[in-house]
Amino acid sequence: MSAADTPDQLALFGAEAAVVVRRSARARRLSLRVFPHGLVEVVAPQRAAERSIYRFVSDHQAWIQRARREFGASPQARMVDPPAEIGLAAVGEAWVVAYGEGTRRLRAVPGADGGSIRLTGPADPVWRVQQLRRWLQQRGRAVLEPWLAQVAFETGLAYRGVTVRRQRSRWGSCSARHDISLNCALLFLEPALVRHVLVHELAHTRHLNHGPAFWRLVGRLAPDFEAAERELRAAWRSVPAWVNHDPM
Missing domain, CATH: 3.30.2010.10 (Metalloproteases ("zincins"), catalytic domain)
Known part of the structure; x- marks a missing residue:
């Protein structure tokens, strides 16, 4: 991750959704990515308001659920722990x-x-x-x-x-x-x-x-x-x- 990106781990909607936010100086708008593990990453401009991020994720719940189904991922949060x-x-x-x-x-x-x-x-x-x-x-x-x-x-x-x-x-x-x-x-x-x-x-x-x-x-x-x-x-x-x- 470059110095322009700031990891901002933000659990949205409690423990039921594994969503993290990565703030980036290069980002001009909010964007979503679903990973095969079921985790959702939101890339946000540095000054994006938290309420705007919540609303953006909420508005895209159907898309997130569809992407998770395609990956065969659980809709439940999967915590990221150091591996054994x-x-x-x-x-x-x-x-x-x-x-x-x-x-x-x-x-x-x-x-x-x-x-x-x-x-x-x-x-x-x-x-x-x-x-x-x-x-x-x-x-x-x-x-x-x-x-x-x-x-x-x-x-x-x-x-x-x-x-x-x-x-x-x-x-x-x-x-x-x-x-x-x-x-x-x-x-x-x-x-x-x-x-x-x-x-x-x-x-x-x-x-x-x-x-x-x-x-x-x-x-x-x-x-x-x-x-x-x-x-x-x-x-x-x-x-x-x-x-x-x-x-x-």
């Missing part, structure tokens, strides 16, 4: 997380097919989630950077640099200078889908749009790309809520 386990399908890892008091420290001990994470510090769920997000980005760099290099070698598509971040709405992106940005949330997807995203972004080093030439190139490199693109539209369901939302 982090499963990374992309690399077949399961990390058991334990919490304790003491000096602020996150210690990750690799093991067979994952490992254990011991996080000590304040018993603040927001702080704990923030530390785990940092660990997730580190794990993402360790996994995704060499994976991208390997796929680039296999496809003959070169890029200039790569960053791994925690993006809220994109799996990846490629700049005009061939710098690729990847979402650490890719670690929650199956390996075939991760590889497809890497191919997709590498193809943008040749074509910076989604025109016919771009899709022809993707089709040559990944013949099953149409099915993969369809799967990606629903793949956010695989990303745990704590990755993008703070505990309430």
Whole structure:
């Protein structure tokens, strides 16, 4: 989240609705997004009145309920708590997380097919989630950077640099200078889908749009790309809520 965005966790309508508000200096109007976990995010201008946000959400209840049904999400609030386990399908890892008091420290001990994470510090769920997000980005760099290099070698598509971040709405992106940005949330997807995203972004080093030439190139490199693109539209369901939302 950029410095221009201010997280403003606001539980609307009591415990029956999991709605959070994110105030953004870039926002010019109120907008809604429903996540696969059933959580609803309202993006609001910095000066938007709370009563206006309440009314906006109330006026869109039918749309919210329809979107939740499409995701198969419960209409009840799902609290975002620090996880007890982090499963990374992309690399077949399961990390058991334990919490304790003491000096602020996150210690990750690799093991067979994952490992254990011991996080000590304040018993603040927001702080704990923030530390785990940092660990997730580190794990993402360790996994995704060499994976991208390997796929680039296999496809003959070169890029200039790569960053791994925690993006809220994109799996990846490629700049005009061939710098690729990847979402650490890719670690929650199956390996075939991760590889497809890497191919997709590498193809943008040749074509910076989604025109016919771009899709022809993707089709040559990944013949099953149409099915993969369809799967990606629903793949956010695989990303745990704590990755993008703070505990309430």
